Amino acid sequence: MSKPQQTAKRASPFEILLDYEQRSLAHEAGRPEMVEAPGHWRGVGFRLGQRRLVASFDEVVEILPLPPVTPVPGAQPWMLGVANVRGNLLPVVDLKQFLEGERTVVHEGQRVLVVRQSGGNVAVTIDELFGQRTFNDSHRADRPESLGEGRYGHFVDRAYAQADHTWGVFSMSLLTRTPEFRQATA
Incomplete structure (x- = not known):
């Protein structure tokens, strides 16, 4: 021995x-995966409606199943309410309804992205989670019309093409600084 x-x-x-x-x-x-290489960009891939989007890892604190939500009287329709996540109250926003005016169909396996914002984090619903996506400069693409139309144009500034899909880079930090987003009262 x-x-x-x-x-x-x-x-x-x-x-x-x-x-x-x-x-x-x-x-x-x-x-x-922790090594930063020039020309590489990584983020969290998700779907809202027919749009494939990706948010920077720096902006997403955590990904959770949709927690039980308590409605808040007098809030905008896109403000679903608040949820208790490990003792912290988080506002929960239906991101699709905020951007498109169309309510997200809640389903089993629904996920929320917990996003940093000044004054505390906020959870936003997504239709589908794709997980980590890595792009490099060779994947840069022109932003398709669908990613720039309506309110998406304010939050999607560039796009990457990969595996027959175009991914719009969605700025969660810009979203959380938008006055309308910060003012959830009706």
């Missing part, structure tokens, strides 16, 4: 876990 195995047999489970923790903290090799 080797020396480490003999030592491991004498160590308590707590000591073994402590050893694992110390060794993992000492290991600092960068993961490939």
